[in-house]
Amino acid sequence: MASDAQIAAKLGQLDTWLRAGHVKANKDDIDAALDELAALAEEHGLNQGSLCKGYELALGGVLPTAQALKLLPELVPREPLPVQPVLLTLSALGDASHNLPLGAGKVDYKVQRRALEQLVVLLELGAISEQARSTLDRLYGVVERGLQYRTLRDATAAILCQVTRRHHVKPYRIDELNRIIARDPAPPSSLLRLREEYRSYEPERVYEQRSTGSSRAGRSKALEAWKESASTIFEGGGAKVPDSNGERELSRTTTPLSDLSTVTALASHIDTSSMPSQAASVLSTVSGSTRRARPPPEADRARAWGLLLRSGYQPNSEHLARLSAWLISQLQYELYDLEPSDAGRARIEDLFCRVRELCELGGELLEALEPFLADFLHTWDGEHHRKVVFDIVALLKPFSWEQYAGFFLDKLRKLADSHDVEWSADFVACLTALVRNLAVRDNWDPETPTVTAFGMLDGNVQYLDALQGILAFGDAFILSATCRFPTSLVLRTAALTFYERLLDLPLALDLPLVVLPSPAFTYTCLLSNELMSLSRICGIVARLRDALVGEASAIVSSGSGAAPEHVEALNARVVEIVGVLWQKRFLRAKEGADETDAGVMGLSKHDVDELNARNAESRTESSANSQGITTHGALALLARDCLAVLAEHQGKSSEALVGPVTVSSLKALSAATQHPSAPNLSFNAFRPHLVEYLAQRGATGLSEFLFSSLQSLVQRRASMTA
Known part of the structure; x- marks a missing residue:
């Protein structure tokens, strides 16, 4: 229709003026534009695009109350009301000083009431889309907030009467409704009808409550006239008449809130609606798996958060308290x-x-x-x-x-x-x-x-x-x-x-805080039979040294310095790990150690002696020999693999090696006349190669620890990088 383009152009002109602050300069122009809009919309009503723009202008808080009230009656839908006007109406609901984004004005209670009253009429006529009705169902808790305001109470209760279903009726809602009725000397008839609606679901909780005051009823003549006009335009616009169940066949012209299943989807759709105090109701439904897949990218999170702020969320008590x-x-x-059930647990999740x-x-x-x-x-x-x-x-x-x-x-x-x-x-x-x-x-x-x-x-x-x-x-x-x-x-x-x-706290985030893993946990990782734990605990100890005394550490730069007991404990860990892996000094008490402290990860001398004794009873070799870098349970096979690689580089073979790689087995291999192709490699020359080989296979923590703790390896690295 030609009038559709004219209406859209007129609304666009109003929008441009309002954004430019024209309303303050010349209200006569706005009134004239509204009169022209009324003439255009009187016969055919508005299509969905113009309808959404009209609600945005009327409830945007930039029109004076009189002009907003003049615009709202012209917003007669030719097709079923889409979801956006419903969202805009609910977003303006409540305290007029806190319901809009920064920079927007107030929406007077009279304007809020008129928008709610028109929504009531459209619900009665069945002139509301399936998506919009579904939204009212989901945002039931948002709608009922209007009951707290005397001016909005009648229209709010009328809407609730239309959309209430069994799952909405809860004890706390019944109790609150009874309190509102008791406080109101002349409760509106819609409020009493709502209580009757609740009673049909919960008769035991409601039936004893009775109102002692008179009720006020009736709809204004202007609204009755608007209902008649809206009914004529809507029924004449080609919309399908409600079936026996009061539902309509509707095309999906907007995205329903139930389809916003991710933060990204929320970010993509929320920018078309102003929902300052009800974001909780449109957050994504993410249950179904307690372990989420990959979280949204940071860019999506930033965009979603920015849009929530754009919709009016600020760290103020009103918004946060309502949410x-x-x-x-x-x-x-x-x-x-409620009694526990699988369905209930799913809702809680x-x-x-x-x-x-x-x-x-x-x-x-x-x-x-x-x-x-x-x-x-x-x-x-x-x-x-x-x-x-x-x-x-x-x-x-x-x-x-x-x-x-x-x-x-x-x-x-x-x-x-x-x-x-x-x-x-x-x-x-x-x-x-x-x-x-x-x-x-x-x-x-x-x-x-x-x-x-x-x-x-x-x-x-x-x-x-x-x-x-x-x-x-x-x-x-x-x-x-x-x-x-x-x-x-x-x-x-x-x-x-x-x-x-x-360790990121002192080394990357400038926080002078640190904690050392307990001796028991350190030993558990050190003696485990898998490389991951061994390498990672070594890497942690290596970085702890940087955290306590390194120049880049916040502990050092703060001037407080590391606690002496922390430095002493760390040095002890370094000595013990080097002793186990490099010097075969596992479970060897220090010289002059007393009975309470053997100098081995906090163990007493009695405990160390007993562990060594039990090991001697059950093994043919000492406990120290079983924990060296080439005989450790997590490293022995890797040491043999490393030797095979070195031998291959020399054009030789290590297949004749018997047992793990040790000083004696290497000597026996090189001295065996029946195996002239065996590599001739000393144990001390082999170990640095093994550390580098382990680093290539992911054991970077172990490599960093040994290359920073042993002088011979420090010199080797320096010579290789020179």
Whole structure:
């Protein structure tokens, strides 16, 4: 139609004027444009594109109230109302001073009420799209917020009467509705109808409540006239008449919220709607697998977070309180008001995943959810929703150490005692993520602002001490778990990752904090029969030296210096690891050692003597000979492979080697006259080649440790790089 193009052009002109601030300069021009728009729209109504633009202008907060009220009645849909006007109407719902993005004005309650009243009429006429109706169903909790405002109460209750279904009727909603009716001396008839609607589902809870005051009813003549006009235009626009079930066949002209299944999809669609206080309702539904695939790229996260801010989210109490209240009420209802079921657990998982997705965008847990999480952990069984709960714990913002321990970590440590090794490994991974999330913050400097994405920091708390407390807690937990599960590779892997990430604090993030792995854990890795643990613990010890005394370390640059006991303990670890791998001094007490300390990883002389005695009873060789770099359980076969490669480079063969590579076996190989093609290589010449060979096969931690700890290897590396 020609009028469609004219209407679109007129709305575009209004939009241009409003963006340029023209409304303040000449309101007469705006009124004239609105009159022209009314003449164009009177007969045929608006198509969906013009309808969305009209709602955007009317509810954008830039039109004076009188002009917004003049524009809204002209927004008569020729086709079923799409989802965007519904979102715009709900986004303006509530406190007029806090419901729009920065730079936009207020939406007067009168304008909000008119938009809600028109939505009621369209619901009654069936002139609303399937997507829009589905959105009202999903955003039921957003709509009911209008009941808190006297001006909006009648229209809000009328909408709720239209969209209420069994799953919406919950005890807390019934109780709140009864309180509203009791406070209102003349409750609107729609409010009483809503209570009757609730009673049809929950008669036992509602029937005793009766209103003692008179009710007010009736619709304005202007709105009745608008309903008649809207009905005529809508039915004459070719829309399909409702069937017996009151539903319409509709084409999908917009993307329903249920299709926003990822953060990327949310970022792609939210920029067309202003939803400042209801983002929780449109967050992605991400349950179905507790272990997520690859997280969204950082670019997608930044875009999604930017769009949430564009939609009005700022760290202010109004927005955050409304968002948090919605999440907490839903979680508490599912957790504590319903009987446990598989379907209920799926809904709880979904809600927790929504919390995680939103909070990851802001980098921390919503402040109002902190006490909820602490209470939840008191009754948590440790199994259901484990992965997502650990993810949420890792998003805690800085507290004092006493708060971390008392409200969260001590509870989780107790749960670990009654669960398997995988639970402990997941908890260690949670601690690793918590430390990482805290360490990358910019709130450590007392002079920086204490406002965070979702709350505030206490300026009197020593947060570095709290972070150091988490490091010590993690180290103690790993020691305890290692004693319970000494052979678990999954636990050992998680623990090694924990210690590796901690080294980034002084070496990459300028935080003067460090913790040394316990002697028991170090020995467990050192003596394991797989190369990963051995190499990684050696790499950790090598980097610890850089962290404690290296020029690039924050511990050194801070001027405080490393604690002498840390340096002493580290030196002892270096000596013991070199002794085991290079000098065959495993379980050899120091000269002059007393009974309480043999100088071997904190063991007493009595323990060292007893271990050596038991080894002598069960083995034909000394314990030291079994742990050298060529005879270690994780290295012996690799040493033979390395010798075979060296022999091949010389055009010879090492097939005649008997047993592991040792001083004696190499001598026997080179001296054997029946094998003239055997390589002639000394044990001392072979070992540096073996270290380089291991590095080529991924054991970089072991290589770095030995090449930085042994003078002979330091000189060898220097000569090779010269």
